Amino acid sequence: MLSKVLIANRGEIAVRVIRACREMGIQSVAVFSEVDRAALHVSKADEAYPIGPAAARESYLNIARILEVARRAGADAIHPGYGFLSENAKFARACAEAGIKFIGPPASAMELMGSKTRARTAMQAAGVPMVPGSARGLTRAEAEIMAPKIGFPVMIKAAAGGGGKGMRMVRTAGELGPAFDTAQSEAMRSFNDGEIYLEKLIENPRHVEIQVLGDEHGNVVYLGERECSVQRRHQKVIEEAPSAIVDEDMRRRMGAVAVQAAKSAGYTNAGTVEFLVDAARNFYFLEMNTRLQVEHPVTELVTGLDLVHLQMRIASGEKLPFKQEDVRLRGHAIECRIYAEDPENNFFPSPGKITRLMQPSGPGVREDSGVYEGWTVPLDYDPMLSKLIVHAADRPAAIARMQRALGEYFVGGIKSNLPLFRRILEDPDFAAARIDTGFLDRLLSAKAPAVDANNGLAEIAAISAALFTATATTKNGQSTASARPSPDAAVSAWKNAGRSEGTGNQ
Amino acid sequence: MLSKVLIANRGEIAVRVIRACREMGIQSVAVFSEVDRAALHVSKADEAYPIGPAAARESYLNIARILEVARRAGADAIHPGYGFLSENAKFARACAEAGIKFIGPPASAMELMGSKTRARTAMQAAGVPMVPGSARGLTRAEAEIMAPKIGFPVMIKAAAGGGGKGMRMVRTAGELGPAFDTAQSEAMRSFNDGEIYLEKLIENPRHVEIQVLGDEHGNVVYLGERECSVQRRHQKVIEEAPSAIVDEDMRRRMGAVAVQAAKSAGYTNAGTVEFLVDAARNFYFLEMNTRLQVEHPVTELVTGLDLVHLQMRIASGEKLPFKQEDVRLRGHAIECRIYAEDPENNFFPSPGKITRLMQPSGPGVREDSGVYEGWTVPLDYDPMLSKLIVHAADRPAAIARMQRALGEYFVGGIKSNLPLFRRILEDPDFAAARIDTGFLDRLLSAKAPAVDANNGLAEIAAISAALFTATATTKNGQSTASARPSPDAAVSAWKNAGRSEGTGNQ
């Protein structure tokens, strides 16, 4: 078994991996940039070392620096988490050369799947169903010839792409040229790789992905699917397992394809094969993510497995401790990604100090958080604060449970997207699982349901605002709750307020 | 389905039931004593009403007052939680007379099981294996005659007893008389019922209990067992499911007996049949608890069921939504009862204000808490703050996970028994599941393992104490961390300290 693991990441995923290390008796080593010294993952780890300035390129993406820390700390393995270096084959090779185990697939598999065009070719060869399109990178001229053949609308995609970057939808021949250029420059900026390819657009597809797990002895299993159709700007917002449209037979067929894809790529450790599913429930290979997914917890809750524990065991050379037929799904799980952004104001990000944090708990509630009350969320990284995940007997119960948990959740001092989830979970289409990748945009373009003025809550809010002001210590003209710590919290803050007010009136 | 439920309880169990109500679309009504106005269950409920002074007898045990509130609020059912009125048959009857559904078994079953002697007789008739003893209440004289026949050591027990009250162990004839008297007076004080009976003492037994669930249509199922042998003063401290000594066959036999016991008592809703298990794995009926148990979450985690949801559905007349053969156990669950008491000082209770609360979360961790940071724990009720429950693939993984979670848990301002759990979980006998009801007393009588002075932690503690003092605002001579809120929490508290110190030196 591994003895010391460096986590080349930050935020909730770093904390999640550190927790797994602690549970397995593995020493954990955190790394942090200048703005992350007080971050949660630093205080939770057994060891922690600075790796440079805030800019990710100089810290969390700094391969040399991270490997130097790993050597100095004597780590025998590195867990990359997701994002940052997690899908960087060069990093995986550099680890190998440094004699440090990279907890993930072989670099060769990462390279194959990292290039969408090479992946397409390989997957086609492996008999994986594909969306019609160009198997390789195209010039703008080639694209303009091919697009009409495939038939509009088409998608323009960066071969090295991910997270929606370098991706454009084109409905008419006229739009193609400009879209191609912007996508290409965006791809250059984001991935330093301008290769662009074409794909037919599947209208209103669902995004359904299969979790696979392979050991280093040739065994690969699938752990069921995740429904990730609720997206904004091609970013997943809510994920669930299982998918409402996937039945036993479809699950078996998708699983078989995913395992086939992984095996043909010589894949090991945890990975995800993403599919588009059309209205007729045909599924097409989209891409393979060669890392742990943000949304892995929903799979853990329905399978009862711990994917990070299994990643460590696989990386230390163990065989998979179970067979495909042992994998059983129980109940339904839903995950909400809690971001520091304001859904009521163009989803503007909202970095800053978390002055109050009230977190849900109780039956069926799991939270994987990367923050704490008092932490100042830096503006240098993505705005994810935490993941809230629930598990219940079936989908309606899971939705109700998530609504209950969201009701208990409060983030003060910065804006969060909590109100967005409340709106989604109340939506009748979501409740009926009538969701596709266009669902959220449609919901957001519709006017928000006006708060019922007659439910009296506005009056309660007015009274409360006055109470907060009456008991506030006025800071630059804006009322905040009293900072005075009160001996008996339950009442005296109010007594005090009463007195000071009395004098005010004399 | 029920539309509005009053919860006749406080603390974590009230919150837990309120959460279930919210998830099921049922209105929840909290009741609170004068010292509980700011309690968590009050702010989490949809409605809340005062029911009198701190003394439980005048509030949480005040049947008339509670029913009056239920009527006024228009509640159609009452959930009693555990403790307080939960096993009070008079209360159950009073609810029925008031036309309010009591969420629990029929009063008749509560009365039968409430009297240990009547229960013994009934269970014996039902063919349930019993510990040798007196089937009915005895006078002191009768006891002195019977004890030698059964054979010492014997247990003296209050017929109305529970939680160890009115219970004494007697090893010799000489001790019998005095023990009988104290037990009887204790029983009078605690239960206003002095009936006492005798039982043979099973040496070093395990305490294993079976969860049963019955609907109002004659269906009763068992949901596996709970191992509750880790006890102090006959109070459970740690519970787990499944039990390490119970295999499939033994589970089936114990389950069948428990279901038989429940059916013979005309039992409905959730209940628990407690057994003593001797070294040879023979099991003997101990008692039946006619309510939801504190430790019900470990059963929920391994079965994937929500017992409180099921209680509500049963109470509203639904049939059990599953059959015995559908009940499957997955993984292992452990619960720690977090109390406001100081294990390093005779377990003295420690009421007071919780100045800092850091709660664990992440994979496989569930917390059912009744408190929050800033809440002043009153001295009028039992010291339970919260229940920490973990779920993992097997017992060793669950122990490791609980240790991880305990490491993240911190309660400031009052003492808690968190250090006790760390000690238990590190104990080799516990790790090997060599536990019985005497385990914890033996562990506590042994000297606590001295902290390794060479691990350097004491030095870290010394430096930290100095740092806290250096940055403290001195309150009545004792150092506390700075109450000054700092714009950038990460550093400036320290800068400030530095400055003020500088001036101090001039």
Place this chain on the structure above:
Amino acid sequence: MTYEVTVGEKVYRVELQRSDAGWKCRLDGREMPLDAVSGQDGVLSLLLGGKSYEIKLENAGAESSVVVGNQRFNASVRDPRSFRSRSRTGAAEQGIKKIKAPMPGKVVRLLAAIGSAVEEGQSVIVIEAMKMQNELKSPKSGVIRKISVQEGAAVDAGQTLAEVE
């Protein structure tokens, strides 16, 4: 003490008087039997006619929102003692409207020059924060009178970046 509280479009008149029994409260003249306690700063437990409300003060940046149960209300309190809030309310009425940074970040692009005409809702400035580019739009149709930042500049939340008249 009397407060003028604006929630959404509606303005409420809240009178608060501390009595030994607790708070005396009148909402738009109506007597409200108020029972309020606070276990934590910025968190209120309110009992009103038996109904229980957990209320949190959000206070993100310049805005003050009050969260009742799980509904968020933007509330501005006009407090006789606080002049700022009054003047702030005033500002909104004037002919010149400011474009302020809603969050700290970096100016990556200016999409309009001083003197140029802009439509309401037209993007004027692009700010990058948390790896996302965010377009700041003109609050009204008019002419850009002032731009107080350059591309590449770091800005704070609430900082005025431009003015439209």
Place this chain on the structure above:
Amino acid sequence: MTYEVTVGEKVYRVELQRSDAGWKCRLDGREMPLDAVSGQDGVLSLLLGGKSYEIKLENAGAESSVVVGNQRFNASVRDPRSFRSRSRTGAAEQGIKKIKAPMPGKVVRLLAAIGSAVEEGQSVIVIEAMKMQNELKSPKSGVIRKISVQEGAAVDAGQTLAEVE
């Protein structure tokens, strides 16, 4: 600034000096490369030679404990600026020992009278709190000089109930 910190039996001499680079710290004369930040009051993140420690200040009632990771240490700091703590340390040496209430509660029974002789560890007073009866024992063998409470009385944490000489 120099502090004398007693942890368990051991006494440490901790010198703290604030520099621009952070804290300069010497433990019993040894230079310690200290990196300390505090995200929350009463919570410290300490980095020392790469090792990371999360430290919490417990401060329950009169006692101050410091929790390092998951180990609790009772620590008393003798701070030149704080006289109380010094005098507190002094008190422990005297011939008269006090029996104090470790928690708030109600005196339910007195098991010894003024003037009576008691053994060390003998129960003297029974206090009830949180539905549990707790026996307070004599800290030394001697004679009860004083009992300052009666049965039925409510007591606070830290209140002196009796004295043994």
